[in-house]
Amino acid sequence: MINYNGTLVTESNISIHENRGFLYGDAIFETLRVLDGKVLFLEDHYFRLMASLRIVRMEIPMNFTMEYMEEQVLLLTDTLAAAPSYRARISVFRKSGGYYLPTNNDVEFIVTSSALEEPLYSFTEGAYEVDLFKDFYVTKQLLSTLKSTNKMVQITGSVFAHENGLQNCLLVNDEKNVIEALQGNLFMLTGNRLVTPPVSDGCLNGVMRRQVLALAQKVEGLEVVEASISPFDLQKADELFITNVIKGIQPITKYRKKEFVSIMASDLLKRLNAKIRFS
The missing domain is CATH 3.20.10.10 (D-amino Acid Aminotransferase, subunit A, domain 2)
Structure with a gap:
C-alpha cells in the first residue's frame, strides 16, 4: 500500500518511461521516522523539503502545509500492521513532460512506509x-x-x-x-x-x-x-x-x-x- 497524491492505492500506475524522477533524477525526498502517531522532527523535515523544492524551482501546492504533509504520512502508516515505529519516505517529483526543460513545474508525490523493530534509537552491535x-x-x-x-x-x-x-x-x-x-x-x-x-x-x-x-x-x-x-x-x-x-x-x-x-x-x-x- 502507498499514498499517491493523497489517495491510498496498491499501485501508482506511473508510467516509468515518462516519470521525470526516473528519467532525470528530477525529484526531492524526505526520509521520516514515525512514532506513536506522529512524525518525529516534523518541522525540520517540512521546512527542509520546502526549501529544497524552491531551490530546484518546483511549484509548491497551496495546500501542502506542514499539517498536510504529516496527515499524508499518517494516512498510510495508520493502515499498516501495528509496529513500534515506522520508516516513511515522501518523494516529490515534477509532473511528466519535456526533456531537461520540463513543460511545467507542477508536482506529484508518493509516500511509502515500512515497519521498524524498535520504537527508540539504539546502537548497532559489533564492529562498524x-x-x-x-x-x-x-x-x-x-x-x-x-x-x-x-x-x-x-x-x-x-x-x-x-x-x-x-x-x-x-x-x-x-x-x-x-x-x-x-x-x-x-x-x-x-x-x-x-x-x-x-x-x-x-x-x-x-x-x-x-x-x-x-x-x-x-x-x-x-x-x-x-x-x-x-x-x-x-x-x-x-x-x-x-x-x-x-x-x-x-x-x-x-x-x-x-x-x-x-x-x-x-x-x-x-x-x-x-x-x-x-x-
Whole structure:
C-alpha cells in the first residue's frame, strides 16, 4: 500500500518511461521516522523539503502545509500492521513532460512506509568499520546538500563498501575534505571538541545533524563547532559517529588502523531518546 497524491492505492500506475524522477533524477525526498502517531522532527523535515523544492524551482501546492504533509504520512502508516515505529519516505517529483526543460513545474508525490523493530534509537552491535571512498567526490555546492534522487555517489560507494567488507564509507568533497558518510552526517570528537563539517562544504543538511548539534551544545565542557575535517584529522580523533533520522547515532568502531570508543555517542543517544520521550 502507498499514498499517491493523497489517495491510498496498491499501485501508482506511473508510467516509468515518462516519470521525470526516473528519467532525470528530477525529484526531492524526505526520509521520516514515525512514532506513536506522529512524525518525529516534523518541522525540520517540512521546512527542509520546502526549501529544497524552491531551490530546484518546483511549484509548491497551496495546500501542502506542514499539517498536510504529516496527515499524508499518517494516512498510510495508520493502515499498516501495528509496529513500534515506522520508516516513511515522501518523494516529490515534477509532473511528466519535456526533456531537461520540463513543460511545467507542477508536482506529484508518493509516500511509502515500512515497519521498524524498535520504537527508540539504539546502537548497532559489533564492529562498524569505515574507510574513505575516493573514486568519486561530492561537489562543494548547494545542490549537494539536498535530498534529491540523484545518489550515484552514494550508490557506488555502497557497492564499494560491500565489496571491501566495510559497514560504511566516508565521502570527500572537491577540496578533499571529509564531509559525510554514505548514509548520514559525520561527527568527530577530539578531546573536548566535537566537530561536524559545515553544510557549505557540501554535506547533507541533515535533520538529525541539527538535533545532535543542539543536544551537544548542552553538554557541559564540550566545545561544539562546524569546521572542515581533513582525512588526517580522523586519525587523531577519539570518537567518530554518523547520524541520520532512521538510525539516530551510529558509532564508528574502526577507521583504517585506528579504533574508537563511543562514550560521547552513548551520552548523546540517551539525550536524544529522552527528548523524543518527553517532547
